[in-house]
Amino acid sequence: MNDHLAPGFIFATHQVAEAALKTLGRAGIDLKTLSLLGKGYHSEEHPTGFYTVGDKMKAWGATGAFWGGIWSLLLAPAVFFLPGIGLLAMAGPVVLTLVGVLEGAALVGGLSALGAALTRLGVPADAQIKYETALQVDQYVLVVHGSLEDVARVRELLAPPSNSSNSNHGAMGATRAAA
Numbered sequence: 001m002n003d004h005l006a007p008g009f010i011f012a013t014h015q016v017a018e019a020a021l022k023t024l025g026r027a028g029i030d031l032k033t034l035s036l037l038g039k040g041y042h043s044e045e046h047p048t049g050f051y052t053v054g055d056k057m058k059a060w061g062a063t064g065a066f067w068g069g070i071w072s073l074l075l076a077p078a079v080f081f082l083p084g085i086g087l088l089a090m091a092g093p094v095v096l097t098l099v100g101v102l103e104g105a106a107l108v109g110g111l112s113a114l115g116a117a118l119t120r121l122g123v124p125a126d127a128q129i130k131y132e133t134a135l136q137v138d139q140y141v142l143v144v145h146g147s148l149e150d151v152a153r154v155r156e157l158l159a160p161p162s163n164s165s166n167s168n169h170g171a172m173g174a175t176r177a178a179a
Contacts, residue, residue, distance in 0.1 A: 008143045010134040017140040031073045035092025038140035093145050
């Protein structure tokens with residue numbers, strides 16, 4: 001993890017996560033270096049579905065348009081059922097790492113499958129706990145994969161305004177989960 005760092009940001013809603021991705025895209029950040037994870041549904045009153053058409057992943061329901069847009073921007077769209085979290089939608093490099101963990105069936109010292117994938121990506125243990133807790137309560141996690149310079153740029157773009165009194169919350173309403 002000397003050359004690369006995978007910090008993350010936690011967003012309370014899919015609208016805030018989507019706004020952050022748009023901000024990063026407009027700033028020229030390569031969106032293929034980002035992973036986004038979230039449950040993808042928030043109500044039992046509306047049906048929710050995830051499916052493929054050809055080589056494209058689709059979604060419908062209350063957050064269908066959100067996930068459809070995310071899956072067109074980021075790599076490797078997927079939906080998994082993970083014990084302790086439930087149905088989890090995601091896209092980005094974390095998907096391929098999670099698949100590798102699941103196919104290898106080698107979980108590290110009591111870690112969940114997601115925890116093992118995040119460990120392989122270099123995410124610190126304390127951040128993994130924050131991510132999984134956030135996902136359990138229907139929040140969204142954005143993980144940045146890249147060089148230290150890439151990470152610093154994303155951190156700068158999502159940083160709180162200089163007059164903000166809370167340095168843990170970014171301009172987009174993100175909570176920084178890893179340093």
